[in-house]
Structure formats: C-alpha cells, structure tokens
Amino acid sequence: MAEMYSRNRLTLPGFAVAAYVALGGLALAQAAEPVSPKLTPKLLDLLRKEMLSINDASQEILAALVTGDDARVAELAQQVHDSFILRQSMTPEDKVDLMAAVPEGFVQQDRAFHEISAALAQAARDGDRARQQEQFSRMTEACSACHAQYATDRFPDFAE
Ligand code: HEC
Incomplete structure (x- = not known):
C-alpha cells in the first residue's frame, strides 16, 4: 500500500508535467501572431x-x-494566383521590408x-x-488557417 502510494506520488506529477509540456508545445505551434502591426503602411494597404480582391x-x-x-473558375483562380502580393505590386524595397516584417510561417502559408x-x-x-471541389475546399481552409494564426487582431473570433 505504501509502495503504491509512493508510486502514485511519482507518476501523477510526472504525467502532469508531460501533459503541460505537450499542451504548451501545441499552444506554441499555433500561437496567434498578428502580422498587420508589423507591416509598413504601404504593405498593409x-x-x-x-484580401478584398481574393474575397x-x-x-x-x-x-x-x-x-x-x-x-x-479557371480564369478567376488564375487571377487569384497572379495577384500574389508577395510577387506583384511590390518594389524590390517593399519585398525586403515584407520579408523582414513577417514570420517565415506567414510566407509559407x-x-x-x-x-x-x-x-x-x-x-x-x-x-x-471533383478536383475543382477538392481544391476549392483546400483554398477556404487555407484562408481560415492563415486568419486563425496571423489575423486574430482583425478576426477576434479566431482568438478563442
Ligand atoms: C497568408 C495569410 C492569408 C491568407 C492565405 C488569406 N488571408 Fe485574408 N487576411 C490575412 C490577414 C493578415 C488579414 C488582416 C489584414 C488587416 O489587418 O486588415 C486578412 C484580412 C482579410 C479580409 C479583411 C480585409 C479588410 O481589410 O477588410 C478578408 C475579407 C480576407 N482576409 C479574406 C480572405 C479570403 C477569402 C482568403 C482565401 C480565399 C484569405 N483571406 C486568405 C491573411 C491571409
């Protein structure tokens, strides 16, 4: 009995630490990190x-x-692709500013x-x-995934 008790005493805190570390890691991986405040006025504009045009x-x-x-569908999806702000309407200097301002994860998304x-x-x-439906669904998932991580200041519903 004494042995079981001491084992519990060791196991429970051990579990708590493991869970804490696991959840902490998860929270860290998805931590909200609004990008707007990091942008120059021109880049934010x-x-x-x-965003309004892809919306x-x-x-x-x-x-x-x-x-x-x-x-x-082909025409519009191609337009969305081509309007890529990371490639278009930006001077080389803007690109330097952008890369310095946003986290790597934002660029990847x-x-x-x-x-x-x-x-x-x-x-x-x-x-x-069928493939159009599949890609369209991936597209809307990509919208929300980026907003949930990088635009919680603009869309606070994602902050919960
Ligand atoms: C790589 C990240 C990313 C992706 C992908 C993305 N957005 Fe956004 N979006 C943002 C950020 C950051 C903001 C907040 C800008 C701000 O602070 O006004 C935003 C803002 C917006 C806004 C508000 C714009 C305004 O000023 O009123 C709309 C609408 C929007 N997004 C729609 C979309 C739609 C629709 C998609 C997918 C088809 C999408 N976004 C994909 C990052 C993203």
Whole structure:
C-alpha cells in the first residue's frame, strides 16, 4: 500500500508535467501572431487590397463552381494566383521590408495558398469537377488557417 502510494506520488506529477509540456508545445505551434502591426503602411494597404480582391474572387469562384462554369473558375483562380502580393505590386524595397516584417510561417502559408489557386485553375482547365471541389475546399481552409494564426487582431473570433 505504501509502495503504491509512493508510486502514485511519482507518476501523477510526472504525467502532469508531460501533459503541460505537450499542451504548451501545441499552444506554441499555433500561437496567434498578428502580422498587420508589423507591416509598413504601404504593405498593409497592399495586403488589405489583395484580401478584398481574393474575397470577391473566391465568392465568384463558388458561383462558377456550382454552375459548372469551368472556364470562369479557371480564369478567376488564375487571377487569384497572379495577384500574389508577395510577387506583384511590390518594389524590390517593399519585398525586403515584407520579408523582414513577417514570420517565415506567414510566407509559407501565403505560398501554399497561391499554389492551391494554381491547382484549382489547372483542375478547371482540365474540366475535372471533383478536383475543382477538392481544391476549392483546400483554398477556404487555407484562408481560415492563415486568419486563425496571423489575423486574430482583425478576426477576434479566431482568438478563442
Ligand atoms: C497568408 C495569410 C492569408 C491568407 C492565405 C488569406 N488571408 Fe485574408 N487576411 C490575412 C490577414 C493578415 C488579414 C488582416 C489584414 C488587416 O489587418 O486588415 C486578412 C484580412 C482579410 C479580409 C479583411 C480585409 C479588410 O481589410 O477588410 C478578408 C475579407 C480576407 N482576409 C479574406 C480572405 C479570403 C477569402 C482568403 C482565401 C480565399 C484569405 N483571406 C486568405 C491573411 C491571409
């Protein structure tokens, strides 16, 4: 009995520490890290313009998807891809500012998002409806994943 008691005394705190470390690691991996405050006024303006334009485009893509308009899906998804703020409308100096301001994870999520839009455009050019649905769903997941991690100041509902 005494032995069991002492084993519990050792095991429970051990478990608590392990759980604490595991949860702490998880929280760290997904820690909200708003990027807007880190941007220059010009970059923030570009980012917002880009967001409004991809927001419009993604709604139009949905309308085209559900009406089987492959050509329109291809055109819009290609536009989303090409409007990439990390490549367009930026002087070389802006690019230096941006890279210095945002975390690597943000750059990766932005790149992944634009790769998905290219894949969606390709699926639409191929006339592959199932793949279009799949890529569109990956696209909306990419929107929320980035907002949940990097835009909790703008979208506080993601902060919980
Ligand atoms: C790589 C990260 C990232 C991705 C991907 C992303 N966003 Fe955003 N979005 C942001 C950030 C950061 C803000 C906050 C900008 C600010 O502070 O105003 C934002 C803001 C917005 C806004 C508010 C713009 C405004 O100023 O009113 C809309 C709308 C929006 N995003 C839509 C979308 C949609 C739709 C998608 C996917 C099709 C998407 N975003 C994908 C990072 C992202």
